[in-house]
Amino acid sequence: MIRLEQTFMNFLLQHQERHNRTYHFLILMDAMISAAKHIQYYYLTGALKGNLGLAGDINVQGEDVMRMDQIAQEITIHYLKTSERVIHAISEESEEIIPMNPDGGRYFVYFDPLDGSSNIPHGLPVGFLFGIAKRNLEGPEDGHLRAGKDYIAAGMFVIPTGTFTLGLKDAGTWRFHIDETMAFVRPTRMVLPEDSKSWELSFNASNRHTYAEWVQKWIAGNENKYAFRYLGALAGDFHRILANGGMFMYPAIVNHPNPKKNRPEGKLRLMYEASVVAFMCREAGGTAVNEAGVPILDVHPEKLHQRTALYVGSKKLVEDIAQVLKNKG
Numbered sequence: 001m002i003r004l005e006q007t008f009m010n011f012l013l014q015h016q017e018r019h020n021r022t023y024h025f026l027i028l029m030d031a032m033i034s035a036a037k038h039i040q041y042y043y044l045t046g047a048l049k050g051n052l053g054l055a056g057d058i059n060v061q062g063e064d065v066m067r068m069d070q071i072a073q074e075i076t077i078h079y080l081k082t083s084e085r086v087i088h089a090i091s092e093e094s095e096e097i098i099p100m101n102p103d104g105g106r107y108f109v110y111f112d113p114l115d116g117s118s119n120i121p122h123g124l125p126v127g128f129l130f131g132i133a134k135r136n137l138e139g140p141e142d143g144h145l146r147a148g149k150d151y152i153a154a155g156m157f158v159i160p161t162g163t164f165t166l167g168l169k170d171a172g173t174w175r176f177h178i179d180e181t182m183a184f185v186r187p188t189r190m191v192l193p194e195d196s197k198s199w200e201l202s203f204n205a206s207n208r209h210t211y212a213e214w215v216q217k218w219i220a221g222n223e224n225k226y227a228f229r230y231l232g233a234l235a236g237d238f239h240r241i242l243a244n245g246g247m248f249m250y251p252a253i254v255n256h257p258n259p260k261k262n263r264p265e266g267k268l269r270l271m272y273e274a275s276v277v278a279f280m281c282r283e284a285g286g287t288a289v290n291e292a293g294v295p296i297l298d299v300h301p302e303k304l305h306q307r308t309a310l311y312v313g314s315k316k317l318v319e320d321i322a323q324v325l326k327n328k329g
């Protein structure tokens, strides 16, 4: 017997119908899926076609742009524009807002088309992360810089692994797998496990002595209880945490021996990294906070490429470290 699976599109159509929603979100998600499949294809063939190297440019974050970053950006902008549903988008790869359909558009999209650049030269997992907010339909538009709690959906593709995880507002976080026809199939609801047996801790251990003292102390008191895993691409690391439980963290760097390398604001980007995983985590029963112990989803961005520290995962662990962060000890 062949096992045939429910597709993502079928799942979403039913979801929209059940909640009496419009078709606009379907059109937008169809665009996201098309973009992800094309990025997946270029990434899989990247080593053979010479697309896994540097592009020769520096991006808005002051980092080297990889050829794949450019390809993924071009693909995503194309599909978002042709969906005609996006007012404008904010991308890691563009300093400015990317205008799309200011009059007829309905959504704001915040995305990082290929996150985890240090994995690119090796063809190892990277992420395509996105958050979606809706235009204010009741009154005058109140701006495009939305806090994560105002997103209607947030998701990530792990490329080239072929998994897609999507958090839907008040409707859970779902995981899909790519099949032989390049369709995303088999919706599986993700719920963070309560049992701490499988929990993992994920952070860049080489930064450990640069964290605030109280964070270092918390790690020392907890590290022996959990397995330690770190891939260096948020989508991949968070993918594990969603399944196994535990916590991913990228704390503020405040004690670097070279003070110029301190990152008191944190490293990760609020709108298209931290809020995206925080949203999926909330829908899976977890939570996320910043360096002040404040929920990530409550933080209103003040600028497009705002950075933040991030602690995300199982409620018990994140709430535990949130207390330490609030009390600074």
Ligand code: AFP
Residues within 6 Å of the ligand: 063, 114, 115, 116, 117, 118, 204, 232, 233, 234, 235, 237, 267, 268, 273
């Ligand atoms: P890049 O895409 O700039 O490599 O950043 C990836 C990332 O934003 C996120 O995906 C990782 O979790 C984190 O940075 C890894 O950073 P470190 O290399 O400093 O551990």
